Amino acid sequence: MTSKVDLRSDTTTRPSAAMRKVIAEAEVGDDVFDDDPTIHLLQERAAIIMGKEAALFVPSGTMSNSIAIKVHTKPGDEILLDSDAHSMINEVALPATIAQVLTRQFHSTSGIPDVEEIASYMRKETLHSPGTGLLLLENTHNRAGGAFIPLNIHKALWKIANDSGVPVHLDGARLFNAAIAAGVDASELASCADSITFCLSKGLGCPVGSVLCGSREFIFKARRVRKMLGGGMRQAGMLAAAGIYALDNNIEKLSEDHRRAKRLAEGIADAKGIELDTTSPPTNMVYFNTKMAAKDFANHLSLRYDILSGTTFFNRIRLVTHLDIDDEQIERAIIGIRHTGSTLGV
Numbered sequence: 001m002t003s004k005v006d007l008r009s010d011t012t013t014r015p016s017a018a019m020r021k022v023i024a025e026a027e028v029g030d031d032v033f034d035d036d037p038t039i040h041l042l043q044e045r046a047a048i049i050m051g052k053e054a055a056l057f058v059p060s061g062t063m064s065n066s067i068a069i070k071v072h073t074k075p076g077d078e079i080l081l082d083s084d085a086h087s088m089i090n091e092v093a094l095p096a097t098i099a100q101v102l103t104r105q106f107h108s109t110s111g112i113p114d115v116e117e118i119a120s121y122m123r124k125e126t127l128h129s130p131g132t133g134l135l136l137l138e139n140t141h142n143r144a145g146g147a148f149i150p151l152n153i154h155k156a157l158w159k160i161a162n163d164s165g166v167p168v169h170l171d172g173a174r175l176f177n178a179a180i181a182a183g184v185d186a187s188e189l190a191s192c193a194d195s196i197t198f199c200l201s202k203g204l205g206c207p208v209g210s211v212l213c214g215s216r217e218f219i220f221k222a223r224r225v226r227k228m229l230g231g232g233m234r235q236a237g238m239l240a241a242a243g244i245y246a247l248d249n250n251i252e253k254l255s256e257d258h259r260r261a262k263r264l265a266e267g268i269a270d271a272k273g274i275e276l277d278t279t280s281p282p283t284n285m286v287y288f289n290t291k292m293a294a295k296d297f298a299n300h301l302s303l304r305y306d307i308l309s310g311t312t313f314f315n316r317i318r319l320v321t322h323l324d325i326d327d328e329q330i331e332r333a334i335i336g337i338r339h340t341g342s343t344l345g346v
């Protein structure tokens with residue numbers, strides 16, 4: 001029996017033996033009492049990597065974004081974010097429910113915001129209208145094919161936000177992918193934001209967790225909101241140990257995921273029955289449209305070839321490379337997709 005090739009998401013990785021060892025051996029305490037030494041270590045490490053004063057370990061990227069939006073804004077503010085941002089589409093209306101803010105959506109070209117458009121949206125509170133309370137950016141941009149926002153655009157947006165007195169939160173669930181693709185240090189991208197979150201549970205291969213970074217004052221407030229949302233964890237040093245292991249060992253491996261995504265895209269570029277977005281995926285995601293229902297394509301691929309894919313729209317499929325995908329699996333995926341396209345696409 002062949003094993004499944006799971007390309008649904010980079011969240012599907014399983015902790016390696018080495019990661020499980022550090023999890024088993026982690027020194028722990030009660031983190032709600034701020035007593036867990038391994039969580040302290042992870043938070044200190046993350047703050048240094050991002051060039052921020054402090055950091056907070058949180059259960060998920062969604063909770064991290066919720067906390068950031070809530071801390072930066074007051075109810076009735078307006079936040080600016082991409083119409084396809086994860087916080088807009090996939091976080092169960094959290095800006096409206098948890099922070100009680102209005103969302104003003106901009107449309108980016110390939111995940112890269114238009115600086116002048118953003119500038120035109122900045123506004124002060126008046127008798128009639130809400131004021132801009134936050135600019136939320138996503139890098140890499142999931143639904144825009146894993147696109148990355150280059151540093152010069154971040155710098156321009158940072159200046160506009162600063163000039164308008166508006167804080168910036170960076171949803172960097174895959175910030176290290178963005179940094180590698182942009183050829184810069186993650187801290188340079190983070191320097192253009194007041195707060196930044198990155199996920200340990202995506203390409204970095206951890207079972208759970210994200211880290212929110214910012215000023216000491218921001219993280220102090222964030223800790224209270226995390227508690228309010230039920231995200232205070234106890235002996236979670238076991239999870240933080242996995243995070244430290246990932247920061248030490250798995251960041252550099254992300255470039256392998258990018259290389260494999262490119263090979264995958266090139267291998268299916270002329271496949272029948274599909275229209276590939278690009279043969280040069282910016283990071284670790286390959287998107288294509290199907291000429292038949294995406295769910296039928298995905299079912300065939302799974303049942304016939306043991307290749308798991310993600311359907312993001314009725315005719316759209318996403319494939320994501322990650323730590324648990326090797327070169328041989330990429331070649332299997334290419335064959336499976338080509339055959340599926342030929343079988344169903346005529």
Ligand SMILES: Cc1ncc(COP(=O)(O)O)c(C=O)c1O
Pocket residue numbers: 059060061062063086087138140141142171173174199201210
């Ligand atoms: C860009 C982005 N932000 C935030 C999240 C949320 O992360 P989590 O699944 O840990 O809540 C995701 C998840 O895929 C994401 O892609």
